[in-house]
Amino acid sequence: MVDPRLDYVRVKTRRRLVFSAIHLLLYFSFALNWSELGKGLGRQLGEGPMTGSMLMFVILVLLFLAIECIFLLFDRDGAK
Amino acid sequence: MSRFRWLVLALLGSGWSLSSFAAGSIEGEIEQQALNPTAIVMFMVFVALTLGITWQAAKSTTSSAAFYNAGGKITGLQNGAAIAGDFMSAASFLGITGLIFVGGFDGLILSLGAFGAWPLLMFLFAKRVRNLGSFTFVDVVSKRLARGPIRIVASIGTIAVVVMYLIAQMVGAGKLIQLLFGLPYTAAVIIVSALVLAYVAFGGMLATTWVQIIKAMLLLGGVTLIAILVLAETGFSFGELLSMATAKHPKGDAILSPGVVFKDPIQIATIQVSMLFGTLGLPHILMRLFTVPDMRQAKLSAFYASVFMGYFYIVLLVLGFGTIALLYGNPDFFDADGKIIGGTNMAAIHIATAVGGDILTGFMSAVSFATILAVVAGLTVSGAAAVSHDLYAQVIKQGEPDPTMELRITRIAVFVIGVVAVLLGIAFENENVAFIAVMPMVTAASVTFPILFLSLFWSGLTTRGAIVGALTGFLSSLTLIIIGPQVWVSVMGNPEPLFPYNYPALFTMPLAFFVIWLVSVSDQSERGQQDRANYHDLLVRSEFGTDE
Numbered sequence: 001m002v003d004p005r006l007d008y009v010r011v012k013t014r015r016r017l018v019f020s021a022i023h024l025l026l027y028f029s030f031a032l033n034w035s036e037l038g039k040g041l042g043r044q045l046g047e048g049p050m051t052g053s054m055l056m057f058v059i060l061v062l063l064f065l066a067i068e069c070i071f072l073l074f075d076r077d078g079a080k
Numbered sequence: 081m082s083r084f085r086w087l088v089l090a091l092l093g094s095g096w097s098l099s100s101f102a103a104g105s106i107e108g109e110i111e112q113q114a115l116n117p118t119a120i121v122m123f124m125v126f127v128a129l130t131l132g133i134t135w136q137a138a139k140s141t142t143s144s145a146a147f148y149n150a151g152g153k154i155t156g157l158q159n160g161a162a163i164a165g166d167f168m169s170a171a172s173f174l175g176i177t178g179l180i181f182v183g184g185f186d187g188l189i190l191s192l193g194a195f196g197a198w199p200l201l202m203f204l205f206a207k208r209v210r211n212l213g214s215f216t217f218v219d220v221v222s223k224r225l226a227r228g229p230i231r232i233v234a235s236i237g238t239i240a241v242v243v244m245y246l247i248a249q250m251v252g253a254g255k256l257i258q259l260l261f262g263l264p265y266t267a268a269v270i271i272v273s274a275l276v277l278a279y280v281a282f283g284g285m286l287a288t289t290w291v292q293i294i295k296a297m298l299l300l301g302g303v304t305l306i307a308i309l310v311l312a313e314t315g316f317s318f319g320e321l322l323s324m325a326t327a328k329h330p331k332g333d334a335i336l337s338p339g340v341v342f343k344d345p346i347q348i349a350t351i352q353v354s355m356l357f358g359t360l361g362l363p364h365i366l367m368r369l370f371t372v373p374d375m376r377q378a379k380l381s382a383f384y385a386s387v388f389m390g391y392f393y394i395v396l397l398v399l400g401f402g403t404i405a406l407l408y409g410n411p412d413f414f415d416a417d418g419k420i421i422g423g424t425n426m427a428a429i430h431i432a433t434a435v436g437g438d439i440l441t442g443f444m445s446a447v448s449f450a451t452i453l454a455v456v457a458g459l460t461v462s463g464a465a466a467v468s469h470d471l472y473a474q475v476i477k478q479g480e481p482d483p484t485m486e487l488r489i490t491r492i493a494v495f496v497i498g499v500v501a502v503l504l505g506i507a508f509e510n511e512n513v514a515f516i517a518v519m520p521m522v523t524a525a526s527v528t529f530p531i532l533f534l535s536l537f538w539s540g541l542t543t544r545g546a547i548v549g550a551l552t553g554f555l556s557s558l559t560l561i562i563i564g565p566q567v568w569v570s571v572m573g574n575p576e577p578l579f580p581y582n583y584p585a586l587f588t589m590p591l592a593f594f595v596i597w598l599v600s601v602s603d604q605s606e607r608g609q610q611d612r613a614n615y616h617d618l619l620v621r622s623e624f625g626t627d628e
Contacts (some may be wrong), residue, residue, distance in 0.1 A: 003616065003620055005620050005623075005624065006616060006619065006620065008623070009619050009620055009622075009623045009624075012623055013537065013619075016203050016204055017537075019199075019203045020200055020203045020204055023196075023199050023200060023203065024200075027192070027196045027352065027356065028349065028352060030189070030192055030348075030352070031345050031348045031349050031352060032345075033337075033338040033348075034338045034339065034342060034343070034344065034345040034347075034348045035345040041337075042336075042337030042338060042339070043337075044333075044336070048319045048322075049319055049322035049323050049326060049333075049336060050318075050319060050322065050336075051185070051336045051337050053185055053336070053337055053338055054185060054188075054336060054397075057188050057191070057192060057397070058394060058397070060192060061192070061195060061390045061393060061394055062390070064195065064196070064198075064199045064386065064390065065199075065386055065387060065390050067199060068198075068199050068202055068382075068383050068386055069383075071199075071202065071203060072202075072379065072380075072383060075207075075379065
């Protein structure tokens with residue numbers, strides 16, 4: 001007999017993998033800075049010295065934390 | 081320009097920052113400095129405080145369980161701080177700041193690499209590992225696979241990672257303390273080992289946790305203070321700080337964009353893969369998930385660790401560019417040959433001197449020493465648990481050990497690890513240990529991570545697949561490191577490496593996954609059928625807890 005809790009666990013597993021995939025996509029996008037494709041990121045933003053690459057670093061760190069918060073909200077129901 | 085060229089050549093030639101950062105060691109050009117009494121007094125205060133905590137912790141560390149996981153009574157916030165304290169090594173602070181000092185933006189790849197693992201720890205492992213294990217990650221993988229063989233393989237993997245990490249730490253500790261405190265190398269190695277023995281042998285995981293928490297808070301407090309003082313020099317304008325940095329650095333505006341130190345995106349990807357998946361496979365980090373009382377606190381641990389480390393790496397951005405803006409051109413920090421005094425490792429300490437004088441310098445030097453103690457203590461607990469819990473209690477005694485004997489073996493293991501650490505630290509004093517510093521991260525990414533991930537997320541995994549895949553991951557990592565720049569060129573003296581990258585995990589980890597898959601799907605043995613059948617039960621328990 002199939003354990004009815006398995007469906008619930010599978011939903012949670014899919015959620016874990018989706019969040020992980022989003023995270024990995026963002027994480028490895030940082031390597032674009034060193035490629036031809038991401039060359040524009042190295043340019044300065046407006047009049048100030050800040051470049052797109054530096055801004056991307058800060059945004060990625062903050063985005064990772066935000067994604068973790070969203071994951072915690074989704075996972076708030078626990079295992080009940 | 082000659083000063084800049086010297087710095088870059090020194091950095092790249094020794095392979096210093098990248099490899100040392102991997103396992104958190106410091107190596108490369110080191111010059112023993114004059115005795116630093118302020119730093120020594122501040123460090124003595126730290127030692128007195130942590131030994132007092134150890135004395136208290138020793139009263140409650142009367143069983144192996146208390147030794148391994150502090151009785152599971154650490155809160156998520158405390159554990160998050162301890163994880164941050166365990167991972168934010170002296171090389172994170174000194175190494176990344178030094179790399180930004182030399183190459184500007186390129187140093188940030190190490191910051192992101194070090195930070196990237198923590199969200200994944202929460203998504204993939206925190207809850208499931210906490211629910212399935214008791215004291216080590218080996219408990220988790222042995223839940224569905226053949227207990228004896230997989231425990232032996234995974235424990236040997238743990239011990240290998242811990243020993244390699246320890247060598248890098250001890251050599252780094254000796255050199256760092258020589259640099260910061262003016263103490264001789266051998267004395268520094270013995271002091272580190274003796275203090276760690278005192279913390280761990282008597283206070284176990286509880287004392288280790290508090291050492292790591294205190295160190296994390298001191299480090300975060302120190303870098304925050306330096307960042308505020310640096311920004312105060314520029315009217316609290318980060319833009320002005322960057323303008324000052326580009327005006328002082330020989331490479332000018334180029335330091336705000338990628339390409340000063342690293343050119344190749346594949347090289348960047350090798351660093352990213354090794355640091356991300358290597359961190360997720362580090363046994364002493366995974367062990368911290370068992371110190372909390374429940375799965376919710378395990379998830380919160382990972383979250384709080386992310387918050388602390390995210391903050392730390394963003395503040396290092398200010399410190400790194402602060403070193404460029406305030407140190408270049410200041411003769412107080414360069415010798416007659418135009419070299420930065422003490423080498424690039426010292427840039428982070430020099431910036432403390434530049435903005436805070438001798439008191440702040442002494443404080444940050446003491447924090448750097450405390451940092452090493454916290455990391456070595458975590459490694460020692462993990463290594464001792466692999467011997468006494470995974471091998472003695474679970475393999476030799478088949479899960480029914482005599483509790484008194486197990487605790488005794490744990491303490492003997494701690495002592496042996498301490499002695500081995502001193503001997504290896506002294507033996508490797510004058511060796512090029514860059515490749516040893518790379519090994520733990522690559523091994524963890526290619527051996528520990530694939531086994532743990534597939535045991536939790538793939539029903540088809542079998543014991544045979546896990547063992548063959550683990551061996552493949554280990555041997556391929558070893559081979560590619562030997563024929564890579566760290567050993568083939570730096571140690572063996574060949575002109576060109578046979579394999580071009582320092583971090584082979586980009587290639588060895590997928591190979592390990594492929595071999596595990598191939599061997600598992602072709603495994604028709606009775607044990608293989610049982611391993612697959614065990615999966616659904618493990619899956620349910622991983623989400624609902626072991627009390628179901």
